Amino acid sequence: MPATINLKLTARLAQLKAALSRRDRVSTNRAVVTLLDEQAPIGEHWKTISHLMQVSGEYTLALRAIDAFIASAANPAMARYSKVVLLTQAHRQQDAHDLLIQLPENVPDRAGHAYVLGNIALTLGHSDAARGHLLNALEHRPGWGPAWLSLASTGNLAEDRMAEQMLAEAAAAERQGPADLARYCYARGKLHADRKDPAAAFSAYLRGAALLKSETPYSRDANAANALSAMTGFDAEFFKRMQTHATADTDRPIFVTGLPRSGTTLVEHILASHSQVQDGGELNVIQHVAVTAGGVSGHAIDQYLAGGGTLIALGDLYLHLLTERAGSAGRIVDKTIDASRYLGLIATIFPNVPLIWMQRDPLDNAWSCFRTFFIHGVGWSFDLDDIAHHFELEAKLMAFWKRRLGDRLLIVPFADMVGKPALWTSNIISHCGLGEEDAVHTPHLNKRRVSTASGLQVRRPINTDGLGVAEPYRSFLRPFTDAIANCTGPIDARGSI
Numbered sequence: 001m002p003a004t005i006n007l008k009l010t011a012r013l014a015q016l017k018a019a020l021s022r023r024d025r026v027s028t029n030r031a032v033v034t035l036l037d038e039q040a041p042i043g044e045h046w047k048t049i050s051h052l053m054q055v056s057g058e059y060t061l062a063l064r065a066i067d068a069f070i071a072s073a074a075n076p077a078m079a080r081y082s083k084v085v086l087l088t089q090a091h092r093q094q095d096a097h098d099l100l101i102q103l104p105e106n107v108p109d110r111a112g113h114a115y116v117l118g119n120i121a122l123t124l125g126h127s128d129a130a131r132g133h134l135l136n137a138l139e140h141r142p143g144w145g146p147a148w149l150s151l152a153s154t155g156n157l158a159e160d161r162m163a164e165q166m167l168a169e170a171a172a173a174e175r176q177g178p179a180d181l182a183r184y185c186y187a188r189g190k191l192h193a194d195r196k197d198p199a200a201a202f203s204a205y206l207r208g209a210a211l212l213k214s215e216t217p218y219s220r221d222a223n224a225a226n227a228l229s230a231m232t233g234f235d236a237e238f239f240k241r242m243q244t245h246a247t248a249d250t251d252r253p254i255f256v257t258g259l260p261r262s263g264t265t266l267v268e269h270i271l272a273s274h275s276q277v278q279d280g281g282e283l284n285v286i287q288h289v290a291v292t293a294g295g296v297s298g299h300a301i302d303q304y305l306a307g308g309g310t311l312i313a314l315g316d317l318y319l320h321l322l323t324e325r326a327g328s329a330g331r332i333v334d335k336t337i338d339a340s341r342y343l344g345l346i347a348t349i350f351p352n353v354p355l356i357w358m359q360r361d362p363l364d365n366a367w368s369c370f371r372t373f374f375i376h377g378v379g380w381s382f383d384l385d386d387i388a389h390h391f392e393l394e395a396k397l398m399a400f401w402k403r404r405l406g407d408r409l410l411i412v413p414f415a416d417m418v419g420k421p422a423l424w425t426s427n428i429i430s431h432c433g434l435g436e437e438d439a440v441h442t443p444h445l446n447k448r449r450v451s452t453a454s455g456l457q458v459r460r461p462i463n464t465d466g467l468g469v470a471e472p473y474r475s476f477l478r479p480f481t482d483a484i485a486n487c488t489g490p491i492d493a494r495g496s497i
């Protein structure tokens with residue numbers, strides 16, 4: 001490489017490093033674009049840059065960088081597999097599938113190849129194809145927890161012939177590391193639950209949760225401090241004061257929050273069945289806006305504005321990152337986990353967007369969280385006492401935001417939603433400023449991708465099967481019920497305190 005080119009490249013990389021250290025998004029993106037436009041010969045470093053862009057929500061640049069990595073890779077097949085992974089993270093499952101089937105079956109290895117195909121098929125709603133791919137993965141890696149966990153979500157295992165195969169592969173599963181063994185335990189819990197054996201099911205879930213808890217840092221104090229910060233600085237006059245600042249004139253995002261497993265995916269599925277709405281999922285975009293604003297409290301917003309920041313800029317950042325993830329068409333459902341912690345920021349920068357909060361019977365919700373393997377790790381879900389503590393925090397947040405936001409925040413009780421779906425579907429559609437359409441009343445016919453643990457349930461007609469699911473496990477859930485009884489205020493099925 002000529003010395004002049006080398007010096008120029010060194011300068012470009014120094015600019016990128018400096019922008020990253022300042023957390024300057026605009027300058028970072030500009031530096032990456034320059035490197036891409038100049039086709040900088042940085043080889044493996046393109047993969048690192050792609051990851052940095054993906055983490056910051058800049059998927060257009062992440063994909064351009066991964067293509068640059070592929071163009072310079074010594075092993076193009078493995079490099080293209082890196083793009084498959086990125087496409088799944090960008091919720092572009094069909095594109096990921098189409099690229100993966102072009103690669104040799106041993107990329108990254110035969111089990112991994114089949115496993116990814118199976119999970120893509122599952123997300124797209126193709127259960128039979130998913131089962132075939134996942135069973136193929138297990139032929140190459142018997143007892144593999146991730147494959148068994150995905151298989152367990154494809155249907156009822158009570159009389160399925162693969163159930164005996166799962167039990168027969170227990171010894172192989174025990175030879176895995178803690179994370180994969182935990183997944184096998186959750187799958188085995190699902191098998192025993194389908195067979196209506198509460199003791200065996202709870203034992204399997206308990207072991208899986210214990211394995212994950214040992215690997216996942218979690219602090220009740222940090223969780224409580226985060227919840228308190230989310231409610232700090234929003235006095236009764238806060239939003240009135242914010243009306244003096246210009247904001248983004250948009251209703252494009254629709255925020256759906258509530259505890260995991262409370263029915264948020266069902267509401268998303270209903271909304272995404274409307275012709276004007278696209279699904280978004282757990283976008284995790286608002287957290288980038290919070291970083292720019294300096295926090296989620298009212299005080300942080302005031303300080304950001306006092307320092308010269310604008311609500312327009314915050315809104316534009318969110319909308320830019322929303323488009324990066326979901327495209328530019330239609331309204332988008334954002335059901336980011338823990339959006340309750342960002343609700344003050346959301347309501348401030350987007351005074352026109354609808355807000356929906358799902359509530360479910362606490363015991364049913366607690367059991368559903370405890371038995372669910374959350375792919376991104378939800379630290380409080382591995383311990384029944386921690387679940388109770390987190391539920392109390394969320395109940396206080398809901399009560400606080402209902403007082404501050406009034407009718408702008410629609411609270412939807414899950415039991416009422418599934419008991420009177422026509423009424424509540426109309427309420428939700430009206431709250432979001434949408435016109436009635438027949439499709440929203442038959443959301444199970446919507447063939448969209450669903451990447452959450454509720455994927456199987458929402459592909460069925462709305463039903464009441466989710467009510468009372470914890471009752472067979474009530475005696476095992478005493479740590480939760482005892483802890484809830486000792487909360488600072490009782491929590492009912494609607495989350496009131």
